[in-house]
Each structure stands twice: as structure tokens, then as C-alpha cells.
Amino acid sequence: MGRTADDLPLRLARAMLWASFGILVYIRAFSALDGGADLLGVLLPMASYPPLVALSMWCWSPAARYRLFAAVVLLYFLPYPFVGQSWDWMPWTVAAAALCALPTRIAWPLFVLGVAASGALVLLPGFDAYPGLEFQTGVGYMIVTADDGLIVFGLSRLVMAVTRLHQTREELARTALSRERLRLDGELRRLLGGKLRAIGFRMRTAARQEPGEARHSLREGIELARRTMAEVRATAGAYRVDALEKISAPIESPRPARRVLLAVLVIQCLLVLKNLLYVRPGDWPALAIAAVLLVVIVILQVLPESRAVLVAQSLLILLPLAVFPDAWDRLLSIFTGKLLLNVRPPRSWVIVGVVLGGHLAWFLHRIDRNYLFIDDIPAALANFGGHIMIMWLVYCLGRLSGLLTVLERTRHELAEAAVRRERLRIAGDLHDILGYSLSAVALKGEVAERLLGTDPARARTQITALGSLVEQALEELDSITGDRVELRLSSEIDAAREVLASAGIDAVVRVETGPLPPALDTSLATVLREGVTNVLRHSRAGTCEITVSGTAGGVRLRLVNDGATLQEEAEPTERRGTGLDSIAARTGGRVTAGHRTGEIFEVLAEFPAPAEPGGGPCGFPPVSGTQALSDVRPLP
Secondary structure: OOOOHHHHHHHHHHHHHHHHHHHHHHHHHHHHHHOOOOHHHHHHHHHHHHHHHHHHHOOOOHHHHHHHHHHHHHHHHOOHHHHHHHOOOOOHHHHHHHHHHOOHHHHHHHHHHHHHHHHHHHHOOOOOOOOOOHHHHHHHHHHHHHHHHHHHHHHHHHHHHHHHHHHOOOHHHHHHHHHHHHHHHHHHHHHHHHHHHHHHHHHHHHHHOOHHHHHHHHHHHHHHHHHHHHHHHHHHHHHHHOOOOOOOOOOOOOHHHHHHHHHHHHHHHHHHHHHHHHHOOOOHHHHHHHHHHHHHHHHHHHOOOOHHHHHHHHHHHHHHHHOOOOOHHHHHHHHHHHHHHHOOOOHHHHHHHHHHHHHHHHHHHHHHHOOOOOOOHHHHHHHHHHHHHHHHHHHHHHHHHHHHHHHHHHHHHHHHHHHHHHHHHHHHHHHHHHHHHHHHHHHHHHHHHHHHOOOHHHHHHHHHHHHHHHHHHHHHHHHHOOOOOOOOHHHHHHHHHHHHHHOOOEEEEEEOOOOOOHHHHHHHHHHHHHHHHHHHHHOOOOEEEEEEEEOOOEEEEEEEEOOOOHHHHOOOHHHHOOHHHHHHHHHOOEEEEEEOOOOOEEEEEEEEOOOOOOOOOOOOOOOOOOOOOOOOOOOO
């Protein structure tokens, strides 16, 4: 399967880490050439790179991480018997591997130990160092080891964070959805559950009482059903329009990125002071001024990001270059990285190209002056590569932080969208399903009340059935906040026939399809519920015809009654309700309604067949003959 745009953040993050390793390879290669190494001396020191790349690029189990760490350590020592001291003896790969592979409480002490060991190596007998500069050489080794180790670790952690967020971008949505369902379930139970149980209690009480007492209990139950029905509709409307709370607080730049960048900046400032001690020995006023400026630069890095902070820090990096050109240029890479990050391309690439070109020219110019141990082109290129590495690090940390922020915001937006969809779904089910059941309770209760004076036995049967209808409504309330309520068209046809009969409306039902898929069955049943409710509320029908038939592309439900009037058809939308439009929008079907000849009113709902092939031309096997559930002559 091909990659999609959703893979872009992950691919971009990994590409940045690959590029960082490429720059480090470039630096170490020229550094080895500067030390007089041959081709073997250039390649062997890189033996520990592949396991470090694997360790920092992908997520592994603890056992696999420990094995990769052991491989880095062993391969780090491999070159020494072959290349000796022509290799820069800096265990930055071991330091980076420790941070990437081991638990924090073990990793950081080992990291500090590795950094200290790299500086102590210059004290070993026979170590080839410039006479009198052992201390500066040791400090330089420690700084480079810490710098490179932190660079790999910082970029690796951010890439891992991007990977985790990319792979789990929908987890927050699932968590928020579950939390919202639980909240709404408790809210609906408190709001409606008690009222439904009270309605059921009154109906069961009426079924046991004598006609006179039963009439009073029945009226209380009917009135409570109507009030509850109004509350259901108000609650459904509130769920549609209520503003959602934010899933989380505003997202900030990741702390690991800020900490790594701060640590690298501090290291670069220490390098500046080290170089100043070499090029200006004894010039304590200049060193004091430089130290104050460096402290201010570090403080600005700690402050919240803003344009003013960026401008101030950039000026403190650029202006002292004229005074301390042979040391302050270490900070130019920080400025170049921020420039690349904050200026839009292609203008940023042009400016950075000019800066880097000037920087390289300055390095090559310093060869003739023999400053800072730079006495040949490989050394100059190696040092220039170090500046490119810092520039790239600043850019990558900023971009990866942005990717993390975008991914985290996307997770929150997915969660909010899932909660919003769930509230709309529950609102629709409340209106379409629970509202219908309460309408049926109120209608059948009124019929039973009228029968109490003429046919008490039949009235008692009707009242007993009301108890079962209320129990059904309670079950529907329980299922509304779970997975989508599943209805069955056959059961709804039986219920429609019964409730229409209770209202004195004869039903003609024809079903010309066989078994339907559950989702389509529920959609048709829901439309039938809403349509029958509208017939009961808005018409004076004597006959209602219900027809379910297959079409070339799906299935059609036709609901026709003969009790509509032009005046009733002209009623405002808010009085007639918007249930059918809501159902059509939520189920992917098409529902139309309108007047036909005379007082005939028709509701027509069409739903597409599922993608899987089925029997019959429309995807649903026809039944043998038409199922007529009434002997009344069909409407024209």
C-alpha cells in the first residue's frame, strides 16, 4: 500500500535524523583525515554508527535496546587496535547510546561518566596532544562528546515522540469518546431514567386498579410522558447546539527540545570562552565582557519565545563578531539555524547560503593565520561541519517541535470532532427513537383512558401493554449512549400497526424485500418511527399505507396517509419537526415528503444498497408474494 500525506510528519522527522547522522559522518571523516588516518582509519571508527542509528531511529523492546547498546560499546573499541590515536578518541556514540537505550536513572550518570572519561584520556601516557595544551584538548574532547551525544539523543527523542503521536493519533479521540459517553449516560439516566421509571410505575399501578382509580393514575402517567417527551426534544436540541469544552490545555513547544537546545547553547558558550582563553590570554576585561554577554544570550534562550527575544539574541550574537572574530563565530551557527527556521524559503535559503559561504571563507582564511589548531583544509572542513551540525540541530529541533505541536493539535481536533459527532448521534437517537416511544405511550394511554368507560377489560389490556412499552423505552435509553441503537423493521412495522390502530387509523403494509443488513434495517425502522409519529401528531388520517420495496440501487420506504390538509402542510417547520431531515443526514439516505392528490401526504425514503453483492437485482432477495398486514384497500 502506498504512503499517504498522513505519513509526511513521520517521514520528515526520520529524514531530519538521517541528515544529522550524515553531517556527523562528514565531520568525523574530515577529523580523521586531519589526524593522518587512511581509508581504514576513516571507516573503522564508524563501526558503531549502524547500531546507534537503529537504536535512535526506531522503537525497540528493552531487551533489544540493551543488545544494541552493547553492540555500540563493543564496536566503539574495535578501531583502536587498528588505527590507534589517528582516530579522535571521543566516545560520543556510547554517550548517545546510553541516553537512548538505558533507563534515565542509569543513563545520565553513564553519560556524565563518558564525557569525563573522554577528557581524561589526554592524561594517559603516550597520548598525542599539543604540548602545554592538554587541558584545552581535554575540555574540547569533553565538549564535543557531550555536544554530539546530546544532539543525537535530542533528535532521537523528538523523532520517537513524532512516531508515537503519529501511531496513536486516534487514541485521544477514543478516550474522549468513551469519557463523553459515560458522562452523557449518567446525565441522561439522571434526567430521564427516573421519569421513565415513574411513568412505568403509574402504568403498572393503573393496570391493578379499579377503573375510577386507574383513570387518575393513567392521566398522571400520560401527563408525565408528555412532559418527558418535551424534555427529550429539548435535551436533543441542546446537544446539537451546546459548545464543546476543549479537550486539553493549549499545546506548548515540547520541553525536551527546549532543554536540548539550551544545553547545546551552553556548550557553545563554553567553547567560546575556551577559545577566547587561547587567543586572548590574560585579557581579563575582554573575557569578563564576553562572559556577561554569553550569560545574557543564555538567559534570553530561557525566556518564552517572541520576536523581541529573537532579535535581541541575534544582535548579541552578530555584533560581538567584530570584537571577538576568532571565538565568537561559534555562536553564528545558532543564529543561522534560527534564521533558517524563522524566515520563509526561498529567502531563508539564500540568506543562509550567503552566511555559510562567508563562514567557510573565514575558516579557510584562518588556515594561513594558524589559529585554533586549524592548519590544513581537512581540519577547517571538519570545524565547518561542526557549525553546520549546530545550525541543522537548531532547525531540526524547531521543525520537530512544530510537528509535535501539529500532531498533538490534530489529536485534540480528532477527539473534539469525535465527541461532537457522538453528541449529534445521541441527539438524533433521543429525538427519533426515545421521542417516538414516549409519543406512543401518551397516545395509547389516551386510547386506554377512553376505553375505561366503555370496555374496561380491553382498557386493562392496553394499560398492561403500556408497561411493556415503557420498559422498552428504558432499554432504548440504556443503549443510546452505547453503540448505535439497532432497530428491526419487522418489529417497527408491528409496533406501527398497533399504535395506528390505537389511534383509529387502519394500516396497509406491504414488504417486498427479504432480510436487510442491520444498518439499513435500523435506518428504515427509524424513518418509519418518525413518519408514523408525524402521522399521529399532524394528520387526521383514517388510513395509512406503508410499503417497503427494492429499487435498482437499494431499497425504498413509502409512507402515505389520507388525513393531511393544505393548512396543516403549511404549518411552520418548527411545529412539524425536522426529524426526517436529521435521519436522512445521519444515515446517508434521501427522504422527501409532500402533498399528493387531495388530502394524500407521502413520505418517501430511499437508501443505497451496501457494497457487498446480494441476491436479486437490488441486492436484497424478494419475498414470495406481498406481505399484506391489513385488508384495507390501498390508497391511490
